[in-house]
Amino acid sequence: MKKPSKLGEDFFHNVHEVVKLIPAGRVSTYGAIANYLGAKRSARMVGYALNGSFSLDNVPAHRVVNRLGILSGKHHFPPERPMEMALAEEGVTVIEDKVQNFEELFWDPAIELAL
DNA sequence: GCAGTGACGGATA
DNA sequence: GTATCCGCCACTG
Numbered sequence: 427m428k429k430p431s432k433l434g435e436d437f438f439h440n441v442h443e444v445v446k447l448i449p450a451g452r453v454s455t456y457g458a459i460a461n462y463l464g465a466k467r468s469a470r471m472v473g474y475a476l477n478g479s480f481s482l483d484n485v486p487a488h489r490v491v492n493r494l495g496i497l498s499g500k501h502h503f504p505p506e507r508p509m510e511m512a513l514a515e516e517g518v519t520v521i522e523d524k525v526q527n528f529e530e531l532f533w534d535p536a537i538e539l540a541l
Numbered sequence: 542g543c544a545g546t547g548a549c550g551g552a553t554a
Numbered sequence: 555g556t557a558t559c560c561g562c563c564a565c566t567g
Contacts, residue, residue: 433563456549460562466550467562473548474564492549499548 433471437463441475442482444535448489451517452533453525455493462535477502488512495528 440463448454456469456476465471472490476499479485488509492498497509500523510520519526 437564457551460549465562468564469549469562470547471549471563476548487548490548493551497548502548 433465433468437465437471438475438478441472442479442485445476445479445485445487445490447535447539448486448533450486450489451531453489453491453495453513453518453528453531454533454535455491456498457493458532458534458536459490462539473499486512489516489533491525491528495525495532497523497525 441459444459444462445454456472457466460466460469460472463472476485476487476490479487480502487499488497488503490499491509497513497520500509503509503512510523513520513525518531525531
């Protein structure tokens with residue numbers, strides 16, 4: 427038997443996997459990912475997991491924002507490459523730390539991966 | 542084991 | 555829109 431815990435290393439890993447599945451030019455939210463992983467009330471854990479994503483190069487954490495489309499984690503990015511810039515490079519318009527056209531760019535794993 | 546903290550979300554005022 | 559409170563769970567001291 428594996429670890430019976432709902433959240434743990436698997437959760438941490440799953441978050442990275444889902445984030446890596448986000449197509450360029452699209453964005454997702456902590457809540458959506460948490461919901462997809464079955465921990466919709468643990469959106470905080472998603473943010474925590476993304477914090478560990480800095481150990482990896484394949485995790486585009488800049489595509490993950492809060493439900494308002496605000497770059498909540500921009501303060502955790504290196505000043506050399508802020509989220510706003512990374513998103514702009516992919517065609518996402520960001521004004522004052524907020525994703526414009528958020529509803530259209532929103533990518534929900536629970537929906538996109540369910541098809 | 543307990544308290545504080547955190548890249549959140551929702552409800553309430 | 556802002557402020558406050560609660561819930562949820564992992565990490566750190």
